[in-house]
Amino acid sequence: MPSVAESTLGVRADFPIFAGRPDERPLIYLDSGATSQKPQVVIDALAGHLRDHNANVHRGVYPLAQEADAAFESARAQIAAFTGATPQTTIFTKNVTEAINLVAYSWGRANIGPGDAVLITQMEHHANIVPWQVLCRERGATLRYLEVDDRGELSLSALDAELARGDVRLVAFAHVSNVLGTINPVAEMTARVRAAGAVSLVDGAQAVPQMAVDVEQIGADFYGWTGHKALGPMGIGVLHGRGEILQEMEPFLTGGDMIASVDFQSATWNELPWKFEAGTPMVAEAVGLGAAVDYLSALGMDRVREHERSLTAYMLEGLARVPDLRVVGPPEADGRGALASFTIGGLHPHDVAELVSRSGVCIRAGHHCAQPLMRCLGVGATARASVGVYNDRSDIDALIDALLAAREVFALDAP
Amino acid sequence: MDDLYRDYILDHYKQPRNFGELEPHDLEALEHNPLCGDELGVHIRVCDERIVDLRFQGHGCAISQAAASIASEELKGMTLAEVEQLDADWMIDLLGIPVSATRRKCALLNLKVVRGAVTGDHAWPT
Incomplete structure (x- = not known):
């Protein structure tokens, strides 16, 4: 020990x-499992952005707007690097709940149908249960649960047995349980899910704030986490996705910013990651989270x-x-x-x-x-x-x- | 002496009055406190539009259990029309302790379940 x-x-x-x-x-x-406190550098980054660099992002040609653009996208790059991801596959959401809903709506509704199963675990947060309940009910699919044993752990052989049934299309599980504290063997789990031809989603809300997380190494198809538990502001979350899957997916929320062009009856979608970021994003919060991950990296x-x-x-x-x-x-x-x-x-x-x-x-x-x-x-x-x-x-x-x-x-x- | 956990509150919590099942009963309801997952049910026996007996079942914190126990002694003998008129202030005054905003639902859960059983109105008492 x-x-x-x-x-x-x-x-x-x-x-x-x-x-x-x-x-x-x-x-x-x-109570840091609920939300973390914020270091002065995060508070300063948030306030500093609002005070000195505030403009809407993405279409402004004047210098202030370009500063805002640069701040937003450089925060994305910092945040992606912190978890071993690329900026193109790092999507900003409101929180993990929205990240999971994005997958349930955009990927789930196109890929889950009658006779399919979604597998989650008994230790999930409601955010990683209810979106799948709604999806399964809507699509005529089945929601099944991996059991938690007396030690508060999951069994890899039980996962294998579930995958061997052949109907599981998606497996979603917490990296670290918010109640039991269990650290799940996520890399082993995602490898098994992938080998079975299913898609994996990891809820990293509790993990990212407290341990080194490399999403590439973990190998999840989707990995979601939230800023406010990781010393950043509330109102910003992150969804990392596998590029080829994100490319195929339809958007979740639609409107401004996520389009390439709009005609009277139809529209085409922007590139990754902006295809999944409709409307004015949380720019100052992204900058604040960028400062938070820098602070954590320095520690x-x-x-x-x-x-x-x-x-x-x-x-x-x-x-x-x-x-x-x-x-x-x-x-x-x-x-x-x-x-x-x-x-x-x-x-x-x-x-x-x-x-x-x-x-x-x-x-x-x-x-x-x-x-x-x-x-x-x-x-x-x-x-x-x-x-x-x-x-x-x-x-x-x-x-x-x-x-x-x-x-x-x-x-x-x-x- | 703790402001909230006074002797009579702890006494009602540890030895709740009128707890258990009541068979047969005329009215019943079951409610949850979404804050904590606590559950409280009630069985009520009615005669001539009046509560002649009742029992609470369930589990919860000291505030919710003591509130149910204390209220149970007042509710017996009340007419259904009187129960319909009971509001949050009645329960908070009866409890006699300073209840914070976050614990308010703990204190009011029993009134919610009783009003639900009597009137069919499952809204939180105001």
Whole structure:
């Protein structure tokens, strides 16, 4: 097991929110799985673009418009490089939800029909369930689920068995589970899907912010992620797609910017990636996300992963000291992303989250947009603590103290 | 003493009144709190347009369970016309704790389910 050498990256001062809270309580932010806090460089990039370079993109001939164009497309190039993709196959969306819907509508409606199956897993976020439910219902196809085992993991042989049935056209799965934290063997999975002649989609919302991701190496046909969990602004997501598949697809949203030319009755489509970007795009947000991936690259994603793995290991040790606390998902930090979901006997997760917030500790409670998984786990909800680059051991200590205090409020040890 | 988790709230949470099934019953409903996936159902026995008995079933946080337990004692004996008139303020006042905006639905889930059973109106109480 790697050592617990690096338990702080020493970057908290880069994130102004930690200094700027109006009340006396410290901000113990352990909800980065929901959204990350933003470093000053991202805030400056967003504001700087709006202040100094704002114009609409793509058709302006004056210098300011050309600056906006250059800023937008250079952000795309930075973001594509961060995940090992090419700019032409890096499409901006609103978020991962929109990225998955884009595939479900544009690829799914042309390629899925009666008798076909879409395979997803029991650990998916609603964003990677509902678009497929709607597609399958509309096209007369079947939606099937790969099971999650007792360790919170998927089985490659179960995937093989599903693919051997011969009807699976698309397999969609999370890179890292937002509830269990499980890091799925995505490269092995996409290779199997490809060998079976099916198409793969990976939901990278939780993965991209916390580990080095190379979409070429992973080999997914589609890989979606979102900016706001990766230190960037809300309102910008990314869909990487395989070029030859994107070329064949019809557009998702239609209108301005995504056309080559428009006649009275028909239109032709713009080239990649703009074919999939209808309307005025989120330019400042792209610039902000460009600054975010630069910031992460400078930290080094391997260092980020080691920091968060070590903090997660420390958190798992701490949680084990809380009576009647049960963590769901893989037992060791090595196989999991930077989060822990848990239940405490006699305490509803909402009450847990409310009580720890009295000490400034921010965690999430609920079904985490994964109700089918909650049913598999036999719980209605869990509390979830997730760490980011700015956290250190003091945040975990505060969480554990607050959990022990929460049990006292409910007098759980009283005779 | 915690502002929200007062002794009587914890007492109703740990030993909820009027919880379980009620057979036979005349009215029933089941509702979810979309925020947390909590579930609450109710069985109501009616005689002469009046609630003579009721039982809640389900699971939820201390606020939602205590609210259901406390309300159950008030609802028994009310006429259906009276239940129709109950609003969010009635429930919040009855609960007697400062309920934040995010926990409001926890407090109101039981009234939503009871009003749903009695009137067929499944909207959140206002």
